[in-house]
Amino acid sequence: MTDVVELTRELIRIDSVGGGEAAVAEPLARRLEAAGFEVRAHAYAPGRTGVVARWGTGVPVTLTGHLDTVPLGGQDWTYGPHAAEVDGDRLYGRGSSDMKAGVAALVVAAERHARGPAHRTALEIVLTVGEETGCEGAIDMIAQGLVGRSRGLLVAEPTANRALLGHKGALWLKVIAQGRTAHGSMPHLGDNAVYKLARAVGAVEHFDFGLPAHPWLGAPSVNVGTVHGGINVNSVPDLAEATVDMRTVTGQDHAELRERLRKELGGETSLEVLTDLPAVWTDPDDPFVRALLAAGASPPGDHPAASYFTDASVLTTACGAPPIVICGPGEPEQAHVTDEYCEIPRIEKAVEIYAGALALLAP
Structure with missing residues (x-):
């Protein structure tokens, strides 16, 4: 297994259904610190800790994802919901698509970017709690002044690596x-x-x-x-x-x-x-969109908006209304279902997309 897949499995094994995000945040914060990021913890409630990590100087590109997952439902699971089992090209477990695979991919891409050549664009990683219950963590992050201006906001929610341009x-x-x-x-x-x-x-x-x-x-x-x-x-x-x-x-x-x-x-x-x-929408010709497409993200197609809302609704004002793209390796149809899974090749591809887009953006 590649590093990003193993990290995704590690996160799935941590039960963060409706809380407990601190246990998910801890290994991610540790990795980002090791890569040279300045890491700040967001203490929302006991056991519910998010992360804001900053690297570089200047106005950053912001990569964001949430650490909480929804309840399991009443049906029996074929694969243990927190076992992170692999069957063929599929990785099973609660949060595999929504959205621990996306979180793992953006963290690994951030590590790669920070350790790459000189003259790289600044990065801010925002990992939130309580997104599934109305973006509570992101709202509190902003109230605490933890999130700053951004030149582009990438949300790693499940899109099967399509670059979606907004949501209602x-x-x-x-x-x-x-x-x-x-x-x-x-x-x-x-x-x-x-x-x-x-x-x-x-x-x-x-x-x-x-x-x-x-x-x-x-x-x-x-x-x-x-x-x-x-x-x-x-x-x-x-x-x-x-x-x-x-x-x-x-x-x-x-x-x-x-x-x-x-x-x-x-x-x-x-x-x-x-x-x-509020709703969010980004011009298809924005340079931030073009960079992600050039790096391998699938084009928006005839339905370029997500059917769900994201933390972008909350973060956009604090970030200064930057261009927003929703692009993550998870399968949109797998969000919240029994026997949720993510396609392993998409997780690995997401790292390439994120790192490649960051390399294309001018510092």
């Missing part, structure tokens, strides 16, 4: 209706929160974003994901809540969007923000 934003909201409880046989003495919420949910279904579809990101969308209300069948409910998932495109102001939705829902409900992540 995510605005998740809770719609809250309040009323007054009473016995179910005397509803006139109460104020039914479920009825209020039902009227609001109907308004959400017909919400008009009022703008055309983005040429590549597509049209914004809205979905009511959950509805909860009441405590038992024979009581008038005094509280009802629904969650709303809005996916937005570049140019949409989330604060304005929330206000428009609030007015559309009327005065019977209130809104609470759960997640607020």
